[in-house]
Amino acid sequence: EIEMTQSPATLSVSPGERATLSCGASQNVSDKLAWYQQRPGRAPRLLLYGASTRAKGIPARFSGSGSGTEFTLTISSLQSEDFAVHYCQQYNNWPYTFGQGTKVEIK
């Protein structure tokens, strides 16, 4: 099973600032990496797939990079609705696995 590790666990950022979230895989997952956002009491929402392709309707302030074992999600200018938990997930090998999440909170 591929282990996904996210850092930091919590990120304190002011509105309008940039946030950079990291995700590492214990094995090569190529570009089969997705990022999700989850607000309290809601289902996860897909932000990016293929490591860097924005899902339908996702604003351009979300961008992703990386391949293999190291990945990054960048939110260029945080809006109030972005304060949530963000998960990475690999879908290169079964079982698909998630990181433990990074909580982006208001500074």
Place this chain on the structure above:
Amino acid sequence: EVQLVESGGGVVQPGGSLRLSCAASGFTFRNYWMSWARQAPGKGLEWVALIKQDGSQKYYVDSVKGRFAISRDNAKNSLSLQMDSLRVDDTAVYYCVRGPGDWGQGTLVTVSS
């Protein structure tokens, strides 16, 4: 618009069974891999089971192998998860998922005596 509506959750005793259903609409259901994922209260996400478009391939996370069975009815645009021998640690919100992208709102399963 893609819609995935789960049903069938509830409270069950350890060792009991439940069957979850997912009604899909807004897309050609038979063209997509479909999955069930779950999230225990206050915890992270876990991908539970995956089924190919025609149902010929099914995959399960180790913790549910031999207890859960995923199935689909392409004529009815529906996905199911039969859950047997339920354990307390199966307590979670269960989500129906299309590909990696679209998630239903979830149905809560509580396993408790």
